[in-house]
Amino acid sequence: MDLTQIRYFLALSRTLNFTRAAEACNVTQPAFTRAIQRLEGELGGPLILRERSLTQLSELGRSMLPLLQSTHDAAEAALSRAAEHRRGADDAPLRLGLAPGLDGIALTSVLREVASRVQGLDVRLRRDAGPALVEALLAGDLDVALLPETGALPDRLNRWPLWSERIAVLLREDHPLAAAPAVPAAALDGASLVAPGMPGEAGPDWTPAAVAFARLQEEHGIRAVGRHAASCHPEAALLVAAGLGVGLAPEGAVLPPGIVARPLAAPEIAYPVILSAAAGRPMNRAVSAFVKLVRAARWNAGRMMGVA
Template sequence: MEMHQVRYFLAVARTRNFTRAAEECNVSQPSLTRAIQKLEGELGGPLFRREHSLSHLTDLGRIMLPHLEQTYAAAQAAKSLAEGVRKGSLAPLSIGVTASFAADHLVDLLERLNLSLDGLELTLATAAHAHLVRDMMHGDFDVAILEEAADLPERLRSWQLFRERYQVLCRTDHPFAQLNAIEPALLSGEIWIDRSGCLSSPRFHQLCALADVKPVFRHRAGSEAHLQRMVLAGLGCALSPENVPVEDGLTLRPVHDLDLSRTVLVATVIGRRVSAASDAFLKAARARAWPVTEQQG
């Protein structure tokens, strides 16, 4: 199926006349007719029924009309987008963000980027760490904000944005909320909500095993929003980065002698072309005043 066939079909469906459709498409009527006949052969049946000077859609034609309208509109949008990119009037940017990253950190950054970059066309998505790295390497994202990890691909070029501790997230009516800091032994027996695909979860399990601390790992959440709502619903406690804004009714508390923190990076892929939009975002991200974690003591 070729796009000019779809365009001719839509013109006939709109004008109900092959001659007027040919004039509208600036082609000869025989050429238009042949193109539609070829389309009918590909779709397996007649699309129009001729009655005197008018042509009406057949049942197959009526079924195909919305699909072909959508196909043609998508093709025109893609063409317009490509033209905008070629002329420099559009600046597409795709950013992937690790699921536990606080979206509040991005608001002022994206606002500044939007004001400084004409034609910004932004795609923003979140994913678990492994999926984010995979999709980044496959070219789905121009830039990624993710956690530092030992298994990051060598082709990723990264810059540190900030470092932060993980703390216990609990309800404000939980006994932990009354403490300035939690002794690790108090975590034993607590119902726990894990983060699916988060690097902190296996590290927390290891630290608990080394300290002979035994939380009851029962639930799992795939995003920060789901995690907070599950804690708010009374399903248990969880770990959350200290700089993540929390819902009303929740609070964060540090744990004594629990060395669980993360380094947040912004990254691109070495050897891949860095667009003007990507370059502007990288510069803005590296220049931003990110949270500073105070030393425990």
């Protein structure tokens, strides 16, 4: 049984006339008749009863009609879906995640190069906390993400280290420590501190700044007299600008006017920024080009210095 035989039978069931059904199927009547006879042989009985000028479906034909119609419709749907896929073959979506605190300016040259190589590029950029980006990668909602590696990633994710991001201290421009090239950790002891996702607060993620502060507490005995939490680095900088304390943030965090960032020293705390994608998941043209370009680039503190 093939789809041509089914199509011929459906046409015959509508017209109940071999001549008109053959014409509707654009085939000669002898070829049409032979196809119907082969289908009857495969199904084990006559599908059409012909009595002089009266032609009608047999009992077998009536019982087979809905089944063969469903088979025909399913085949047509499959062909339509395949055609839609072929028409969309030129589409090249790139669903990109970027963690807060990472300066995305360096990605403009990468995206410009991808756009020059890949026709139909369709970029979707999402800013979100590292754990949320990891979940989106695992769920297939993102193709690739740049994020800080402050803890172990699931085995299902590939990781490609790009650069090392230092933790900086956020200060108002008029703060006494703003004149120094770096801020020693000891200078934070007894200060009022602002950081995104401070440990102990309900709900926030453990951001790099929060992880850094935990290290200062546990390993170096630094204690803050007041702690203020914000959901992201720009909001933490706003609290610093309001005079609520000094802040911690990645060195590449975008800051509002009046706020400066000075590297944390003694100790310097840094963490790797990585490119991540789900292991084993096929990449389209856009994702593949983006991954290759990012991995081939030479990075220095979040700035692309060239291609390796």
